Amino acid sequence: MSFLGIGGNQGAPSGGVNTDKIEMATEQLDMITDVYNRLVESCHTKCISQRYTEGDLNKGESVCIDRCVAKFFEVNKKVGQKLQSLGPGATGGAGGSAFGSI
């Protein structure tokens, strides 16, 4: 894939900034941050009791968190595989119905 001729920064000399690459890196960063935040939220709700009798994680909670993260990634993978198996057309059809009807 060549970024030459696209956008305002042509050729990206060693001192220049390639906006396409920056944008892609920023989107990737946003995605990972989003996954992490949702993971923290979900696992906290599922694993940590609301009573707060002490400030440390007990053994049960620690183990629960480890398993929660592992399962979350498994689910992430399975959902990704399923969506991929539906084929490239399906992601436009099934997922984007709001935009498809415009």
Add this chain to the structure above:
Amino acid sequence: MDFSTLNTAEQAHMSRVIEKKQMQDFMRMYSRLVDRCFNACCNDFTSKALSSKEEQCVLNCTDKFLKHSERVGARFAEQNADMMSSQS
């Protein structure tokens, strides 16, 4: 995340972007933590001062959340590294 394809100017730019996002993330976490601990710990409004029980609960809540966040971060990094290495 692979920053090796970016040159030094781009990496510097990304560092600034990351720093700004970290600050925003911290503020967001702070306000959600206050919400969470308040909702979990403060249910008795017969007095406007925080009772010592409630105060201890809030401190425990904060402590626990930070430790939880740290642990999730460690596991997340491991899983991410596993996933990256299995893809390449």
